[in-house]
Amino acid sequence: MSKAYKPSPLISTSVSALKGKVTVPGDKSISHRALMLSSQAIGVSTVKGLLESEDVIHTAKALQMMGVGIARKGNVWKVNGLGTGGLQEPEGVLDMGNSGTAARLMMGLVSPYDFASTFDGDASLRKRPMKRATLPLEKMGVEIISREGGLMPITIRGTSETLPITYEVPVASAQVKSAVLMAALNTQGVTTVIEKTPTRDHTERMLKGMGADIKVKKEKGRVVIKLRGQPELKAQNIVVPADPSSAAFLIVAALITPKSEVTVTNVCMNIHRTGLFTTLKEMGANIAFKNKRTVAGEEVADIVAKTSKLKGVKVPAKRAASMIDEYPILSIAASFAKGKTEMLGLEELRVKESDRLSAIARGLESCGVKIKEGKDSLIVFGADKVKGGGNIKTHMDHRIAMSFLVMGMVSEKPVTVDDGSMINTSFPDFAKLMNKLGAKIKSSK
Numbered sequence: 001m002s003k004a005y006k007p008s009p010l011i012s013t014s015v016s017a018l019k020g021k022v023t024v025p026g027d028k029s030i031s032h033r034a035l036m037l038s039s040q041a042i043g044v045s046t047v048k049g050l051l052e053s054e055d056v057i058h059t060a061k062a063l064q065m066m067g068v069g070i071a072r073k074g075n076v077w078k079v080n081g082l083g084t085g086g087l088q089e090p091e092g093v094l095d096m097g098n099s100g101t102a103a104r105l106m107m108g109l110v111s112p113y114d115f116a117s118t119f120d121g122d123a124s125l126r127k128r129p130m131k132r133a134t135l136p137l138e139k140m141g142v143e144i145i146s147r148e149g150g151l152m153p154i155t156i157r158g159t160s161e162t163l164p165i166t167y168e169v170p171v172a173s174a175q176v177k178s179a180v181l182m183a184a185l186n187t188q189g190v191t192t193v194i195e196k197t198p199t200r201d202h203t204e205r206m207l208k209g210m211g212a213d214i215k216v217k218k219e220k221g222r223v224v225i226k227l228r229g230q231p232e233l234k235a236q237n238i239v240v241p242a243d244p245s246s247a248a249f250l251i252v253a254a255l256i257t258p259k260s261e262v263t264v265t266n267v268c269m270n271i272h273r274t275g276l277f278t279t280l281k282e283m284g285a286n287i288a289f290k291n292k293r294t295v296a297g298e299e300v301a302d303i304v305a306k307t308s309k310l311k312g313v314k315v316p317a318k319r320a321a322s323m324i325d326e327y328p329i330l331s332i333a334a335s336f337a338k339g340k341t342e343m344l345g346l347e348e349l350r351v352k353e354s355d356r357l358s359a360i361a362r363g364l365e366s367c368g369v370k371i372k373e374g375k376d377s378l379i380v381f382g383a384d385k386v387k388g389g390g391n392i393k394t395h396m397d398h399r400i401a402m403s404f405l406v407m408g409m410v411s412e413k414p415v416t417v418d419d420g421s422m423i424n425t426s427f428p429d430f431a432k433l434m435n436k437l438g439a440k441i442k443s444s445k
């Protein structure tokens with residue numbers, strides 16, 4: 001059902017230096033939420049800096065199929081909000097492409113409606129666990145029809161009589177938390193979501209900015225979120241900051257490439273997203289955060305990264321949620337660090353766009369890096385020189401592709417990735433931007 005999948009191999013060759021000042025595209029998590037929550041406001045919201053990648057476009061198209069007017073005017077996206085309860089039954093299947101965030105949050109959004117909607121995605125998304133999102137939705141009263149194991153394609157038979165529930169999220173997942181909050185938006189009464197491990201809070205922040213009755217409290221180390229349903233959300237002018245998960249590739253590339261200095265501007269510094277920066281600092285990275293400010297409810301900064309001598313560290317499990325998408329690129333940094341880097345609490349990496357733990361481990365081995373893979377842990381033994389030369393299996397995972405292209409900038413032999421097309425899901429101009437800084441990434445067909 002997704003368009004035909006055409007792998008496009010890329011090769012990255014070593015470079016002498018990376019230099020420049022750039023901005024990376026808008027934050028993916030905030031972009032999805034900007035479209036979805038604006039669709040529930042009354043009137044026209046504007047979104048500046050929206051990430052125009054495949055993942056986010058899937059969210060926009062799904063909303064359009066349910067009657068939401070979404071259009072780009074110049075460099076601003078306009079979303080004609082219909083208010084909570086305003087969506088219409090989609091006539092066709094909602095294609096979520098490669099995006100777990102789009103799928104899980106949209107499933108929540110459509111739940112409190114008296115209509116059926118069917119979700120599908122690409123081969124990667126069809127393998128990913130969806131029960132974590134559909135289980136609380138079932139508790140709210142909707143009917144779920146799925147493939148064996150709760151997998152997509154999934155049909156949600158919604159109801160306008162969803163029940164407000166109290167739900168403790170069993171895994172550290174902002175997607176699951178947000179799926180319940182999306183459903184709670186159009187549910188009468190107060191829904192409570194409890195997190196044992198705090199995760200990115202963009203949904204909560206944006207809802208607050210739009211005038212929702214949402215209360216977030218810390219209680220005995222847990223986060224308790226209470227959202228009163230059916231608020232009148234005010235249309236907003238949203239400014240999406242640059243994505244720290246995309247900036248991460250440029251920052252690590254600058255740290256490990258000789259004679260480099262790269263500035264990435266306007267990066268989202270939400271505390272639930274900055275675990276990689278904390279870790280890199282502990283590794284001895286020369287990174288500075290300049291011009292710190294708050295834009296549209298999120299903290300942002302300009303980040304300057306310079307070539308650094310890194311040392312291995314132990315990354316505690318409790319930091320995992322705040323850098324969950326950054327382990328692939330951290331593993332590349334760790335390959336060039338002195339000593340070993342131990343990463344713990346990685347069980348969620350097994351259910352990302354690929355089994356990322358395995359994809360990283362196999363990729364590093366094929367480039368001559370010594371590793372030890374555990375069930376939920378990874379040890380990378382760093383070295384002065386990395387052989388490279390691997391042909392990396394990316395398993396339809398954009399972050400595996402980008403990480404190993406960064407490795408090729410520094411390794412002795414070039415690194416090839418079997419498919420760079422998935423980079424379009426989150427960072428369409430990755431190769432162009434990297435090459436502007438001095439990288440040598442090209443098609444290897």
Ligand code: S3P
Pocket residue numbers: 028029030100101172173174175176178200324325348
């Ligand atoms: C996201 C949450 C994280 C992250 C994903 C985006 C979000 O997933 O890995 O890239 O926007 O809520 P989980 O919630 O499954 O950990």
